[in-house]
Structures are given as C-alpha cells and as structure tokens.
Amino acid sequence: xxxxxxxxxxxxxxxxxxxxxxxxxxxxxxxxxxxxxxxxxxxxxxxxxxxxxxxxxxxxxxxxxxxxxxxxxxxxxxxxxxxxxxxxxxxxxxxxxxxxxxxxxxxxxxxxxxxxxxxxxxxxxxxxxxxxxxxxxxxxxxxxxxxxxxxxxxxxxxxxxxxxxxxxxxxxxxxxxxxxxxxxxxxxxxxxxxxxxxxxxxxxxxxxxxxxxxxxxxxxxxxxxxxxxxxxxxxxxxxxxxxxxxxxxxxxxxxxxxxxxxxxxxxxxxxxxxxxxxxxxxxxxxxxxxxxxx
Amino acid sequence: xxxxxxxxxxxxxxxxxxxxxxxxxxxxxxxxxxxxxxxxxxxxxxxxxxxxxxxxxxxxxxxxxxxxxxxxxxxxxxxxxxxxxxxxxxxxxxxxxxxxxxxxxxxxxxxxxxxxxxxxxxxxxxxxxxxxxxxxxxxxxxxxxxxxxxxxxxxxxxxxxxxxxxxxxxxxxxxxxxxxxxxxxxxxxxxxxxxxxxxxxxxxxxxxxxxxxxxxxxxxxxxxxxxxxxxxxxxxxxxxxxxxxxxxxxxxxxxxxxxxxxxxxxxx
Numbered sequence: 001x002x003x004x005x006x007x008x009x010x011x012x013x014x015x016x017x018x019x020x021x022x023x024x025x026x027x028x029x030x031x032x033x034x035x036x037x038x039x040x041x042x043x044x045x046x047x048x049x050x051x052x053x054x055x056x057x058x059x060x061x062x063x064x065x066x067x068x069x070x071x072x073x074x075x076x077x078x079x080x081x082x083x084x085x086x087x088x089x090x091x092x093x094x095x096x097x098x099x100x101x102x103x104x105x106x107x108x109x110x111x112x113x114x115x116x117x118x119x120x121x122x123x124x125x126x127x128x129x130x131x132x133x134x135x136x137x138x139x140x141x142x143x144x145x146x147x148x149x150x151x152x153x154x155x156x157x158x159x160x161x162x163x164x165x166x167x168x169x170x171x172x173x174x175x176x177x178x179x180x181x182x183x184x185x186x187x188x189x190x191x192x193x194x195x196x197x198x199x200x201x202x203x204x205x206x207x208x209x210x211x212x213x214x215x216x217x218x219x220x221x222x223x224x225x226x227x228x229x230x231x232x233x234x235x236x237x238x239x240x241x242x243x244x245x246x247x248x249x250x251x252x253x254x255x256x257x258x259x260x261x262x263x264x265x266x267x268x269x270x271x272x273x274x275x276x277x278x279x280x281x282x283x284x285x286x287x288x289x290x291x292x293x294x
Numbered sequence: 295x296x297x298x299x300x301x302x303x304x305x306x307x308x309x310x311x312x313x314x315x316x317x318x319x320x321x322x323x324x325x326x327x328x329x330x331x332x333x334x335x336x337x338x339x340x341x342x343x344x345x346x347x348x349x350x351x352x353x354x355x356x357x358x359x360x361x362x363x364x365x366x367x368x369x370x371x372x373x374x375x376x377x378x379x380x381x382x383x384x385x386x387x388x389x390x391x392x393x394x395x396x397x398x399x400x401x402x403x404x405x406x407x408x409x410x411x412x413x414x415x416x417x418x419x420x421x422x423x424x425x426x427x428x429x430x431x432x433x434x435x436x437x438x439x440x441x442x443x444x445x446x447x448x449x450x451x452x453x454x455x456x457x458x459x460x461x462x463x464x465x466x467x468x469x470x471x472x473x474x475x476x477x478x479x480x481x482x483x484x485x486x487x488x489x490x491x492x493x494x495x496x497x498x499x500x501x502x503x504x505x506x507x508x509x510x511x512x513x514x515x516x517x518x519x520x521x522x523x524x525x526x527x528x529x530x531x532x533x534x535x536x537x538x539x540x541x542x543x544x545x546x547x548x549x550x551x552x553x554x555x556x557x558x559x560x561x562x
Contacts, residue, residue, distance in 0.1 A: 017491070053385050056561045074389040075295050083385040091311035091365075091379045098310040105303040106295060106387045149387070 004067045006031050006153050006185040007052065012061035014047055021047045023209040025061070029185055029202065034175065036200030037189040040292050044209040045189040046086050049157045052187065053083040065153055079107055082151030084142045086158045086189075092131030096124055096141060100148075107149040115148035121170065135162040143171055147178055154178070156188035160195055168192070172199050193285050203284075205291045212245065212291040213259075217284065224287050226280045227266040228255045233274030241269075246290050257282070257290040300388050304396035308362070311379070315361055315404065318354070338419070343426045343435070343456065344521075346465050347528050352476050353504045355405060359480035360497065362401045363394070366562065367484070367493055381562050391554035398481065398550065405473050413466040422461025425453055431521035432456060438529035439464065467535065468528055474542060481549055485556050 007029040014022045022044040029035045039045045050056045051063045054070030063070060068077050090099055096119070104110045119126065122140040130138060139162055146154060154175070160168040172195060178184050190196060196203060197217065204214040213220060224245075229238070230253040237254050240247050243264045244256040260266065270277035282290065340346050360367060366380045383393055423445065426432045436442050441459030458464060483500070487493040521529075531538050 055381055055384060075300060075387045075392075078385075078387040079295075081385075085381055085385070089379045089381040091382075093312055094307075094310050094379075098307065102303065102307050102386065106300065108295065145382075145386075 004064065005029055006066050007035070007187055008062075008064040009048065009052070010061050010063075012048070012051065012058040012063055014044075014051065014056070014059050016047075020059075021209050022051075022058075022206075025206075025209070025211050027204055027211060027214040029187060031185055032179060032183040033201040034179065034186040034188070034199050036196035036203045037187060037206065038191075038193070038196060038203060038288055038292075039189070039206035040191075043206045043292070045206055046157055048206070049083075049086075049155050049187070049189060052155055053081070053085075054078075075106070079109065079149065080152040082146035082149055082154040082184075084139075084146040084154075084156045084159055086161070090130045090138070090141070090145075092129065094130050095126065096128050096130065096133075097126035099130065099141060099145060100126065103145055103148060109150045111148050111150050114150075115144055118144045118148070118174070122167065136164065136167060139163060140167060140171075143174075147174060150178075150182060150184075152182070152184055154184050154186045154188075156186065158190055159188055160190055160192050168195065175199060193288060197284055205288060207292045213287075220287060221282070221284065223259050223261065224257065224282055224290075225260050225266060226255065226257050226282055226286070226290065227269070228253055228278045228280075229270060229273060229275045230254075230278070231276040238273045246293060257287075295387065297389065297392055300392045301396050301399070304383070304388065304393055305399055307383075308396060308400040312361065312365075315358065318358055318361070338421050338423050338462075339455070340422065340424045343424045343431065344525055346424065347468060347524050348522075349469065349472055352472065353501065353508065355473070355476045356480055356483075356497075356501050356504065358404065359401060359477065359484055362404070363397050363481065364484045364488055367488060367497070384562060390558040394554050394557040395550070398553075401480075402474070402477055405477050406470060409466065409470040409473055413463065413470055416462035416466045420460045420463045422458045422465065423455040424458070424461065425451070426456055427453060428521055431525050434521055434526070434529045438533040440532065464532055464535075468531055471531060471538060471542065474546075478542070478546055478549055481553050485553050485560070488560060 005028040009025055009027050012022060012025045013020050021042075025044070025048060027035075037045050037048070047056070051058050052065055052070055054065075054073060057071050065073075065081055066077065070081065073081075100115055100119075103115065104112060118140075122137065122144075124133070124137055124141060124144075130141070133141065139159065143156070143159055146156065156175075159171055159175075163171065175186055175188075176199060179186065188200075200217060202214065202216050203220055205212045213224075215223075232238075232252065237249055237252075241256075241258075241264075243259050243261075245259070246257040248255045258264065258266070258269075266277045266279045364380075380393075384390060425447070426435060432444070435456050436444065439458060442461075443457050444454040445457045447453060447455050484497075487497055490496060
C-alpha cells in the first residue's frame with residue numbers, strides 16, 4: 001500500500017511457552033524517522049524486532065515492513081531490509097572478508113566503498129575470523145552488514161551493546177548519515193538513554209510486553225510529569241486515575257507519574273481533590289524508570 | 295537476484311562456515327577410502343560379501359546432517375564456532391527455501407564425494423571375486439546379480455567364490471546409493487524434530503538407538519546364518535539398479551520439496 005508506513009505493528013501478541021512476552025502491541029514508524037525502542041531486559045524488545053525481521057511470527061495481530069509480512073518475503077523485498085541481531089550469530093570460523101563477500105553477492109545495492117570505509121574506521125581486519133573478534137567488533141561487523149546493503153528499513157537490536165563510547169558515537173553518526181543519504185527508516189532498541197536522546201525522532205517504551213508510550217521525545221518530555229498531591233482538604237486520598245502511569249501513596253500524600261493534557265493538568269486535579277500540588281519535570285531517564293517499574 | 299546465484303553464493307558460504315565439517319565427513323568416509331589408498335579393495339578378491347556391503351559408520355551421517363542442515367539445533371550459542379548463523383542468513387536478501395537447498399546440496403556433496411570418487415576408481419578394475427558362506431545368499435546372488443558365477447577358490451578352500459564381472463563397480467554404486475538414501479532419511483527426521491522443545495535429546499536418543507540397532511541386526515544375522523536385510527536389499531539393488539535410482543530421485547524430489555516448504559515456514 002502506498003500510504004502504509006514502512007513499519008507497522010498492529011495488535012501484536014507473542015508468547016514462548018508461557019505468558020505473553022508481547023501483549024497487544026501497536027505502533028507505526030513514519031518514513032525516514034528514527035524510532036528508539038526502550039525497555040528493560042525481557043520487556044519484549046528483541047521479540048518485537050525478531051518479528052519485524054521475519055524470524056518469528058506473531059501469535060496474534062500483524063507486523064508489516066514496507067507493506068509486506070516480513071516472515072514470507074523473498075530475496076527481492078529483503079534487499080531493502082537491514083537487520084542487526086542482538087547476538088552475533090555469524091558462524092565463528094567465517095572470515096570477515098567472507099561475510100562481506102556474501103553481502104556483496106546477495107545485494108545488488110551493496111555499497112562496497114561504504115563497507116570498506118567502515119571496516120577501516122572500526123579497525124576490523126578482513127583476514128580475521130569472526131570468533132577472534134571482540135564482542136564489540138562482532139557487533140560492528142553486524143552493523144556494517146546491516147548498513148552497507150543500503151536498506152530502506154533498518155532494524156538494530158541493541159546496536160551499542162558491548163561498544164566503547166567512541167564506537168557507539170560513530171555508529172550513531174553512521175545511522176544519521178545513512179538517513180541523510182537515503183531516507184532510511186530506523187528502529188533501534190537500546191538501554192542507553194543518551195543514544196536515544198541523541199538520535200531518535202520518536203520513542204517507544206516497552207514494559208512487561210506492553211507499549212507504555214510511543215511518541216516524539218519532546219512530546220513525551222512535555223506531557224509526562226511527576227506530581228505530588230498533599231494537604232487533602234477532606235483527609236482522604238484520591239483513587240487512581242487512568243492518566244497515571246504510576247501512583248505511590250504515602251502518609252497524607254499521593255505521588256503520580258501523569259500524562260498531562262488540556263483537561264488533565266496538575267492544577268485541575270489539585271482543584272478537583274481540594275489539595276496542594278507540586279510538579280516536577282522528568283528527564284528521559286526518569287520517565288523510563290517510572291514507566292518501566294511494576 | 296536470481297535463485298541460481300543465491301544458491302551458489304549460499305553453497306560457497308556453507309563451505310567457509312565450519313572447517314570441522316570437512317574433518318567429520320572425511321572421518322566418516324575414511325573407512326571406505328583407506329582400503330583404496332592401501333590398495334586392498336581395488337583387488338579382485340574380498341573375503342566377505344556382507345562386510346563389503348555393510349557400512350558401519352552410516353550413523354555418522356546424522357551428525358553431519360545436524361551440523362549442516364540445522365546447526366542451531368545442536369549449538370545455539372551465539373559465539374559457538376559451530377553455530378552456522380541461520381538467523382543471520384535468514385535475514386539477508388535470500389529466499390528461505392534456497393538456504394535449505396544450498397545446505398542440502400552441501401551435505402550431499404560432502405557425503406557423496408568420496409563414494410563417487412571410489413566408484414570412478416573401480417572402473418579401472420571392475421571385476422570382483424568374493425566369499426559368501428551362506429548357501430542361500432550365494433544362490434540369491436547368482437540369481438539376482440547380473441554377471442555372477444561360482445568359481446573354485448584357487449587357494450583350495452572348499453567354499454567356491456562368487457565371481458562378479460562388475461562386482462567392484464556394483465559395490466561402490468551400492469555405497470553411493472546407501473549414502474544417498476541415508477542422507478535422504480536424515481532430512482525429514484531433522485525437520486520433524488526441529489520445532490520440538492527437547493529436540494536435541496530426542497535426536498541423540500535416536501542417534502544412539504540407530505547405532506545399537508545396526509549392531510543388533512548384524513549380530514542377529516550372524517546367529518541365523520541367513521542373508522541379512524542389507525544383503526537382500528543389495529541383491530534387489532543389483533537386479534534393478536536403474537529402477538532403484540529412478541525411485542531414489544523421485545523420493546529425493548518429494549522429500550526436498552516438502553522439506554523446503556517446511557523449512558520456509560519454520561520459526562528460528
């Protein structure tokens with residue numbers, strides 16, 4: 001479909017011999033944007049990316065990448081889908097040059113110059129076997145394999161894991177460069193909030209298989225507040241409200257992490273409950289922690 | 295990208311992923327190959343027909359099949375050198391069935407290369423004389439195997455020898471066929487086990503069971519001095535070689551078609 005976003009996830013659920021890892025997940029990513037997927041370990045980030053990469057199927061709902069079911073697409077459609085897995089699953093004995101040769105032979109749009117320049121930049125020797133690379137170097141090779149095919153959709157599962165600060169920055173710069181050059185759409189999962197702040201246009205926070213928020217970083221920072229309500233006129237604490245992600249009740253006070261909007265502001269709530277309020281703006285890290293906690 | 299180019303690329307890539315596979319297969323084929331190196335099998339005489347027919351290390355094929363067709367089944371570790379990167383390959387610009395086809399082709403190549411070389415080698419010296427102590431087997435051999443006759447043993451042994459005009463060629467054809475059939479059997483077994491939770495344990499249970507099963511059949515045969523199942527099958531093969539190969543190719547095509555479809559629909 002012409003107007004379908006490059007990445008579309010609709011009401012997706014998936015489990016592995018137990019409770020769902022991902023529950024009723026829905027989001028879409030606009031063309032040419034970078035979507036940062038945040039979540040704690042086991043929150044369902046990798047499962048979602050593996051569904052988008054076509055390695056596993058959703059048990060309910062549907063995932064679509066460039067208008068196709070990624071599990072059933074063939075070589076032609078896959079040319080435009082770059083994927084870097086969380087774990088380096090390239091066979092250990094394979095030489096770096098053999099891996100690059102595979103890319104060169106499989107992708108008509110393979111950018112050898114880019115691959116060579118990234119090899120030199122990351123100081124990766126083509127003569128080394130994959131197993132003799134450090135974990136960080138293995139990830140860098142995985143990144144080169146994902147990016148040098150000049151994909152239209154790039155899925156990166158924890159691209160910065162095991163990398164030093166310099167390499168991490170360089171990877172982020174390369175992602176931005178790729179987007180500038182070819183308008184690639186990027187979905188990347190990470191724990192590193194500074195990376196998300198640096199490059200992501202939109203953010204999704206996944207907690208216990210549920211997508212808690214999916215919006216731009218600015219909108220997220222503007223709309224989510226931590227508010228302490230105290231000095232209740234009638235002495236009783238208010239009940240929980242749907243706008244609250246997390247409510248902590250103390251002695252004579254309630255602290256809520258709220259999504260504010262035109263109707264629900266700290267002031268209107270304080271007025272409704274006849275109490276005082278104290279509002280605190282949250283950093284991305286605060287928001288992430290608040291939304292990811294049980 | 296066309297399928298042939300994908301296939302060739304993936305086939306070549308298989309060869310770079312795990313050098314141990316070559317050692318494994320060489321070890322597996324060595325019992326067939328070493329006698330040729332030593333100049334034993336190329337002679338015209340062998341002491342036992344049944345030992346010529348029985349391939350004692352056929353079960354090794356199951357291991358080779360595991361490492362080539364479903365490597366992640368045996369070694370899921372990310373940094374394990376034996377891991378063949380199925381995730382990695384399936385997320386490249388390939389058609390899923392082509393990856394399986396390339397792996398199957400690589401397996402057949404490794405399994406059949408030495409038996410085929412042996413077969414080519416026997417063309418230089420096709421005739422064979424062999425001792426067979428079972429009267430029934432002797433008669434079946436004379437009846438079914440073309441170009442056979444009984445000749446007196448020149449060493450004075452009271453048991454006559456069976457002379458086969460193309461005996462060496464036939465025996466090596468038999469080896470090629472039995473390897474091809476065993477490889478054929480490995481494919482569906484692995485793909486049936488693949489989605490199971492305890493697939494590796496079940497695989498090794500079957501593997502060990504097959505080893506003891508083969509030994510059991512051999513001892514069973516020795517006890518009753520009747521032609522073994524292997525010998526009977528060989529006689530049928532010798533009598534209808536062309537038909538056996540036609541059926542083998544048809545079975546291969548069927549199994550390959552089903553396995554490719556199954557592999558394409560399986561999650562990793």
